[in-house]
Amino acid sequence: MSEILKVEKIEKYYGGKSNLTKALNNISFTVDKGxxxxxxxxxxxxxxxxxxxxxxxxxVTSGHILVDGCDITKLKGNDLNKFRREELGFIFQxxxxxxxxxxxxxxxxxxxxxxxxxYEIEEKIRKVARELGxxxxxxxxxxxxxxxxxxxxxxxxxxxTDPKLVLADEPTGALxxxxxxxxxxxxxxxxxxxxxxxxxxxxxxxxxSYASRVIFIKDGKIFNEIHRGDDTRGEFFDKIIDxxxxxxxxxxxxx
Numbered sequence: 001m002s003e004i005l006k007v008e009k010i011e012k013y014y015g016g017k018s019n020l021t022k023a024l025n026n027i028s029f030t031v032d033k034g035x036x037x038x039x040x041x042x043x044x045x046x047x048x049x050x051x052x053x054x055x056x057x058x059x060v061t062s063g064h065i066l067v068d069g070c071d072i073t074k075l076k077g078n079d080l081n082k083f084r085r086e087e088l089g090f091i092f093q094x095x096x097x098x099x100x101x102x103x104x105x106x107x108x109x110x111x112x113x114x115x116x117x118x119y120e121i122e123e124k125i126r127k128v129a130r131e132l133g134x135x136x137x138x139x140x141x142x143x144x145x146x147x148x149x150x151x152x153x154x155x156x157x158x159x160x161t162d163p164k165l166v167l168a169d170e171p172t173g174a175l176x177x178x179x180x181x182x183x184x185x186x187x188x189x190x191x192x193x194x195x196x197x198x199x200x201x202x203x204x205x206x207x208x209s210y211a212s213r214v215i216f217i218k219d220g221k222i223f224n225e226i227h228r229g230d231d232t233r234g235e236f237f238d239k240i241i242d243x244x245x246x247x248x249x250x251x252x253x254x255x
Contacts, residue, residue: 004164004197005031005054010063012049012220023049024060025220031165036191036198038211040240042247043203046220048169051201055090055167056080068164085113089158093170095150097142103153104138110161128156131194132186148179152186159196166190168200172207184210205244209237216243223247 012024023046031037041047052058054065056072065072067087075083097106104125111121129135132152137145145153151171158166171187172180188210190196200211208214210233216223224243228236 002033003030004033004035004068005199006064006066007050007054008064008066010050010053010060010065012046012053012058013061023220024053027063027217027220027222029215029222029225031197031199033197034191034195035213036187036211037200038208038214039199039201039217040203040205040208040214040244041217041223045217047201047217049220050217051167051169051199054165054199055088056084085110086161087164089161089163089166091151091154091158091166091168091171093173095142095147095154095174097150097154097157099142102139102141103134103145103149106142106153107138107157107160110157114161124160125156128160131189132156133182146179147175148182151175151179151183155183155186155190159190159194164197166196166198168198170202170204171200172202172204180207205237205240208240209233214240214243216247218247 007027007029010024010027011022014021014023027050039047039050049058053060056075060073063073067083070083072083098109101109107125107128108121111124125138126135129138132155134149134152134156137149137153142150151174172183175183184207187198191198200207202208211228213225213227215225224246226239226243231239
């Protein structure tokens, strides 16, 4: 498998000399093309900071992050904008859909920014809508559809440009259990059938059990890492719970 993401000895500090906080402490790992990787950790562990640095929302203090061989920590201006526009897909916990646009228009926006023609946009949207089960809501506005449907529209928007890496920040955090399960099944489809590479931050063990690998972070460092391998999702869930217990997190927060 080819390496899509390489995180190399990154550190992130906040504050000044008198009040310095080390959010990330010498973190290194790689993600191969077609992997589905979850990052877990308690609140304040550094998992969201890590995702924000990979998404170029935040800058590392030191170290390097490479996406398909390109060191994104060195990108600036138009090059940085081009990378965000063409190489990354981002799925937010609160959907981040535009209320004044229909689901179709929200998804189309990512392609319009790339100057895709109308026919290409329509073909791609109809295809992804079938794959994510949202054909019936394309003409509706965000306020007219359920939370699960909103998140699937947001997922369609994230993958419509065929990004090298899809980043998901607590994607099931605002969903009920039924909607969460439906979304995660779709993530599995995106990963296995469409070979989307997904890096997902979550505090939830059930959500993480859909991934093929889980990286655990504690106090800004990698604490542990487990692979699903041939385990059933239930067996992998049990292993995740074991690590969460070792992390010292509240077990109820992980369920």
